[in-house]
Amino acid sequence: MDLKIFGYALCLIGAVAGICLTARSVATNMARQPEVQGRLFTVFILAAAFIESLCLIGFVVAIM
């Protein structure tokens, strides 16, 4: 019954919510304005990398 695992699971909720919101916004706006697809994809990858790094800090703390 390691509490660190629950801490990591709580941290995951925020990270998944953030990435899903970003992906939804990217998909909607790619459909509205197809000429900015490349720029939107770059912004999506950047945002996902930032959010994921915070989530991975929690993962490493839970493992160690």
Added chain:
Amino acid sequence: MDALSTAFEEVSEAMTELIDSFYPRAAVGDLDTVGLTSNLLWYLIAGAALIALGLAFKKRAPSKDHVPHGVFVNGMEYLVDFIRNDICRGTLGDTWKTHFPFLATLFLMVFLCNLVGLLPTWKAGSGSMGLTLGIAVMSFIYFVGAGVRARGGWGYIKSLSPQGVIFPINIVVWVIEAFSTLLRLATLSVRLFCNMFAGHMVMGVFALMCTIFVRPLIAGITAEALGVAGMSLLWMLLLVLIYAVELMVAFIQAYVLTLLSAVYVQLAEAEH
């Protein structure tokens, strides 16, 4: 399922062993006196490979009609063009030529260092906290140096708080901005370290799960054991997928590090 339950009992020992194998250990010499950890050794090997790549490119690249020929020269030129257009010109604007060598070296070094760690038993240099902290310290010194060169020492310290804010709130905003500038060291290093460390850990865990389901089959070939070994094939498929994700993550983390360094340089040099 007796064989399977004994296999599960051995999992926790195997997991502890797996986690222990990710801590840096001495590869050459002895860590107490003079020695290299295995992460540092592979980092130096990646550095030597980068120098070799650069020299090979320099030897093959100049052609009489200034058009690149061949796959290697074209590929390297595509990569360098990508760094120049996407990272440097996009964020830095006018002064991109002075900062391009540092940013290109940073990107290529971190990318190669991450890639080297993907081959079996080769370790990623960025998988240990000391090396990523070193990379972050280099980036920090570089963007503070760029700011000091653009504005002078006292001018750079004063520029941390935005103009047009009245006196007492000025100091508060300055403290917050200074703290966030120092925090960039921590976030740059921790982001790269955690991505590499956690990615390799997940791959190790999936490989471990593959081996667990094969153990009944090794004990004796029965129909039940074959069914259980089918699950092992499933874990192998997941392992291949995670490997593809790790390839992407190696590139993306190098890109994010370099892009953030370019943004910090631009913030340090920008005229308000």
